[in-house]
């Protein structure tokens with residue numbers, strides 16, 4: 001069997017028999033035959049594709065909102081002096097920008113991708129817990145509403161930065177409580193989403209697909225999900241302690257009552273550092289799918305890639321102190337965190353070398369997904385290198401809390417996570433919509449974003465080196481030129497994303513024509529073995545061993561036997 | 568002789584140099600630690616540039632040569648243990664080599680012993696307080712840029728001064744060539760004391776004391792800013808360090824000590840209401856106005872004192888909240904009895920509050936027990 005039986009007929013009633021084998025309450029699934037129409041399809045959604053679609057649209061709208069806040073920041077910073085906002089409101093803009101981009105845009109976008117693609121890539125009919133999946137998505141819009149409403153309560157939104165350090169966050173008004181509850185909801189959603197991903201990947205893989213033969217995106221998703229399960233409760237604990245300090249008279253973070261404000265920073269960054277890998281690892285996965293496809297060559301060093309991902313995940317629990325080099329650790333702690341942080345650069349380097357070797361001696365073509373993957377590789381490497389500079393504690397003493405850090409994390413988050421998300425969207429859009437996107441518009445989007453991104457963020461390195469603090473609404477005159485450049489770049493970058501939105505809508509409406517089932521001749525993973533667009537239900541029967549093996553051989557994960565070569 | 572004159576001239580020029588710095592890298596280092604940081608940064612940048620050239624060189628070579636449009640055929644290798652081990656070990660070794668100078672520098676930064684003078688820097692929302700522990704005086708250091716230059720909401724703001732946002736009314740003054748130990752703490756939220764040219768940054772944490780040190784190598788004025796988000800005016804609490812010769816420092820200290828003595832309240836003095844009000848206005852404006860505003864109207868999370876139940880109610884409650892603090896309101900027990908008494912008297916009889924009563928230092932003293 002090469003394609004699913006109902007591939008061409010999405011309305012064809014089928015049951016989730018395959019799912020029952022894996023113990024996910026197969027009986028409930030019987031009453032759910034085909035997609036209900038209208039709003040019910042989305043509100044009651046249990047289909048992984050519908051839920052994935054909702055995640056992706058939600059994430060994109062949050063990206064536009066968070067981007068609007070970023071432009072609010074950059075507009076104010078175009079010239080010295082206060083032009084548009086009061087300083088309080090500026091602080092709320094930076095906070096909400098950070099919170100929305102991290103928890104509202106990047107994380108849900110990856111969860112959406114995982115929802116859509118993991119079952120397709122490992123040959124599963126759906127996610128393991130379809131109803132919990134619905135719940136994990138629908139917690140997000142209320143969380144976003146809380147964040148937006150917070151701006152309108154007395155005292156305005158949370159203004160303590162996305163890191164919410166007390167005592168400042170204890171001092172602020174009710175907007176902070178809205179922020180805390182929003183984080184609770186988003187944390188719950190992440191935990192449920194992660195349990196679903198772990199269960200699906202561990203229990204529902206196609207026959208013959210052992211763990212070390214999964215697509216790399218499944219691997220990074222698995223590790224990411226474990227990281228989230230480990231640290232989302234830690235964040236929830238930290239903000240709950242904030243909440244009780246604010247309202248119930250506890251003194252976790254108040255020295256006058258025997259607490260310690262630095263305790264919060266430890267707990268927060270114990271979450272926060274793994275969090276940056278939660279945003280980076282799925283990006284690694286995406287790039288590890290795209291590069292081999294367009295190089296027409298298997299991924300280089302699959303096993304070392306897996307080890308590198310696991311090493312990064314484990315080390316990520318041991319480096320949180322590098323965000324706190326300026327709090328005044330004893331020398332031993334300062335040294336420990338510095339050494340561990342330098343160490344984590346090694347597996348990250350391994351990944352970069354592996355990707356370049358994947359391209360080496362390939363037969364490359366440069367469609368939009370490939371451009372974004374290469375863009376990712378270039379810019380993520382730069383972000384990694386500025387990370388190496390920051391890992392040296394003495395140098396970080398100069399750079400901590402300055403624009404250098406803003407430059408560094410946007411190189412890894414925007415150019416890392418976001419560019420990989422754009423790449424992933426272009427890569428799988430034909431499978432999602434059944435239509436081909438406009439390659440010309442896609443390439444324009446890439447080059448425009450790439451150039452505007454660097455205009456925006458590269459000068460920030462210089463600002464940080466010269467000593468401009470971050471999170472300030474106004475600055476000394478010697479910082480003017482680079483701030484002007486950065487602001488112009490930011491608006492250019494913003495406009496490029498409208499082009500992306502237009503291209504996606506255009507593709508949904510037909511694009512440049514229907515896409516073949518396998519639009520990329522170098523693509524070898526299982527999602528390309530289902531019809532285009534992917535029907536509502538796929539892999540209701542698991543792919544055959546032969547089909548799985550065919551893919552694994554093409555990916556260099558299995559040797560072909562003589563018999564197969566003759567075929 | 569000539570050489571010394573040259574040195575003196577160069578030293579005199581440093582403040583103006585400070586503005587004509589290269590915009591692409593660190594400010595010119597003015598302390599041994601800052602120079603070492605600079606060197607370490609230069610080293611790591613060299614390594615990075617080499618790695619960058621190799622990595623990007625290989626990548627772009629591949630991108631141009633190994634493309635289908637030039638007819639390149641894919642070669643299906645996907646593993647090479649030797650290469651993979653090499654590119655794990657070699658970066659690890661390079662990093663191990665870098666770790667040595669970095670670790671040595673960490674130890675030097677952390678060694679705050681043998682200080683020649685010790686100064687406590689206290690972060691307040693939104694100004695710095697400096698206490699010269701060895702000399703028994705202290706003062707507050709506030710942004711000197713006028714609000715009118717900052718607020719450009721309407722046309723017609725005056726032009727910005729060259730040191731816009733980096734100027735204060737009273738800078739920190741330290742002698743050149745001496746080991747200065749800075750103790751940091753804060754009164755309300757976390758701040759961070761940062762002077763780039765001297766290579767110091769240390770968070771100031773309420774309820775805790777941390778320390779750092781520097782030795783300024785040249786006479787001059789060095790400027791930095793608070794680098795930990797501390798609320799509304801985080802961008803408006805600069806740090807200015809004026810490095811002077813030893814002799815100038817001694818003269819300055821003597822003058823400051825005399826000034827502190829003159830300003831001290833005589834404990835046996837009989838205070839009249841008007842005297843208390845005048846003193847209270849000073850205390851209010853230097854300590855309380857940051858949150859409650861000069862006109863007592865407050866704003867955001869900070870309540871108005873004008874018409875406040877506590878500020879117009881019984882004296883005891885008013886004294887209590889000032890001495891013990893409440894939530895985001897810090898405790899002011901560190902102020903003297905006279906200061907507390909006068910500021911409370913001022914609050915009860917200003918901003919449209921007319922309790923008509925007044926609080927004597929003795930009452931505050933009693934309330935402290």
Ligand code: HEM
Nearest residue numbers: 067070073094095098101102161162413414470471472490
């Ligand atoms: C249009 C693109 C973007 C622009 C122009 C932009 C701009 C900025 C600026 C100027 C700041 C610094 C604010 C300050 O310290 O004063 C900032 C902070 C931040 N940005 Fe972005 N950003 C963009 C996209 C993103 C994305 C995609 C993410 C994804 C995670 C992100 C995450 C953050 C975070 C976490 C902060 C820190 C917020 C804080 O200081 O609490 N940004 N951004």
Ligand SMILES: [Cu+2]
Nearest residue numbers: 272273320323
């Ligand atoms: Cu980190």
Ligand SMILES: [Cu+2]
Nearest residue numbers: 793795797801
């Ligand atoms: Cu501050």
